[in-house]
Amino acid sequence: MTAHDSTAAADFLKRCIAFLDESVTPFHAVKAMASRLEQAGFNQLHESEHWQLSPGNKYYVCRNDSSIIAFVYGTEDPLESGLRMIGAHTDSPCLKVKPQPDLHQQGYAQLGVEIYGGVLLNPWFDRDLSLAGRVSFSDKDQQLQSALVDFKRAVATIPSLAIHLDRGVNDKRSVNPQTDMPPLLCLSEAAISFEDLLRAELLAAQSDLDIxxxxxxxxxxxxxxxxxxxxxxxxxxxxxxxxxxxxxFIGLESMLQAGSEQSTLLVCNDHEEVGSASACGAQGPMLASFLERIWPEINPREQIISRSLMISADNAHGIHPNFPNKHDGNHGPKLNAGPVIKINANQRYASNSETSGLFKLLAEELPVQTFVTRADMGCGSTIGPITATEIGVRTVDVGVPTFGMHSIRELAGSEDCYTLHRIFNRFLDRQRV
Structure with missing residues (x-):
């Protein structure tokens, strides 16, 4: 890597860290992405309004405040060059507060929570936790409003049970999500109204809210x-x-740097971690509806899709040095050895020999790895197969190799992010794939 590339990679990583810290929920992630798109000259579209899009312009649209599509309408005829698409998802496994969460036990105020997605539960103990999300409320005119909230400070924790009271904990620790996971808020003589906490926090951050x-x-x-x-x-x-x-973030950065000749699109869906079956999930109609509004006639739209390619980007499993036997011997991606093409014979990933080959061509001299799960183990999935099924677009599944996936704190290689970004840049500006 040249000195220029090293500087660019370091700056890229700083921006990435800032984005991660800002994006504490899917709602906040979409807000952060929308803000960066607007600063780059993208115009917001609203699904409830009439659209009149023209080549040479840039647009974005949100759904449910938690999914987003960014689109560069290229000046080149998409019937010739197709559409370059990158897909990802905004949600992550976590603990979500229940609708009636107020708990009071042994003189402590706590919150009832439920598990969202495939959470690795043990790492959530003994962490400094905050709270964030979206709140819906009525104003003085009895109109429905909503606002984002972020406590931005440690207001809760889930204490472990001392080893003296659970001597076998290091041999085998099972976690009951109903009884073991309610976060501790404070000492209190009675349960604390969570709705009152939300109101106070919202007004402290946005005093002009009419709640x-x-x-x-x-x-x-x-x-x-x-x-x-x-x-x-x-x-x-x-x-x-x-x-x-x-x-x-990697897809967003590449969209912000993409040229105006090739038509390009970034879609980041919510609810992937729970199956994608929602109005704003990859199995829902958001992307298909968007494409239909851009190209309402079916024949040219299908021609464009047939000339298009989707890169579905979702983190891959790096080979763990303490658990190497959890990987196939020939397919153990290493951190900082390049992004990973994910393959599964049973279509849990959408990659095939053609789309995988195209990704390798894009990478050229940059390192690329391949992941296949062990034949005696199950395999996760991504938005890739779902989008390919719903839209009919050629798709390749790739991702940055990662440790601790679905933990409260995950680990990736600091160089892999920028390598994937460079490949994305080539993909979005390449005329034919």
Whole structure:
């Protein structure tokens, strides 16, 4: 890597860390992405309004405040060059506050929580936790409003049970999500009204809000420890929500730098961690509806899709030095050895020999790895197969190799992020794939 590339990679990582710290929930991630798109000249579209898009312009649209599509309408005819698409997801496994969360036990105020996605539960104990999400409320005119909230400080924790009271904990520790996971808020003689806490926090941050009554909320716990470059030589990026905000950020940065000739698109869906079956998930109609509004006639739209390619970006499993037998011997991706093409014969990933080959062509001299799960183990999935099924677009599944996936704090290689970004840049500006 040249000195110029090293400087660019370091700046890229700083921006990535800032984005990760800002994006504490899918709502905040979409807000952060929308802000960066607007600063780069993207115009917001609203699904409830009439659209009149023209080549040479840039647009974005949000759904549910938690999914976003960014689109560069290229000046080149998409019937010739197709559409270059990058897909990722905004959600991460976490603890979500229940609708009626107020708990009071043994003189302590606590919160009832439920598990969102495939959370690795043990690492959530003994962490400094904050709260963030979206709140829906009525104003004085009885109109529905909503606002984002972020406590931005440690307001909760989930204490472990001392080893003296659970001598076998290091042999086998099972976690009951109903009884073991309620976060501790404070000492209190009675339960604390969570709705009152939300109202106070909202008004402290936005004093001009007209709040008559809190109606509902979608609030998640998150780790207060910020993202950081760590390791003896700065080899690693450690953060919450790397799966899959890392891919969202890399795709966003590449969209911001894309030229105006090729038509390009970034879609970041919510709800991937719970199956994608929602109005704003990859299995929902958001992307298909968007494409239909851009090209309403089916024949040219299908021609464009047939000439298009989707890169589905979602973190991959790096080979863990303490658990190498959890990987196939020939397919153990290493951190900082390049992004990973993910393959599965049963279509849990959408890659095939053609799309994988195209990705390798794009990479050229840059390092690329391949992941296949062991034949005696199950395999996760991504938005890739879902989007390919819903849209009919050729798709390749790739991702940055990661340790601790679905933990409260995950680990990736600090160099891999920039390598994938460079490949994305080539992909978005290449005329034919």
């Amino acid at each position: 008559d009554k809190i109606l509902d909320f979608e609030i998640s716990c998150y780790d207060c420890q910020g993202a950081a470059q760590i390791g003896l030589h700065g080899d690693f990026l450690a953060s919450a929500r790397l799966d899959n905000l890392l891919s969202c």
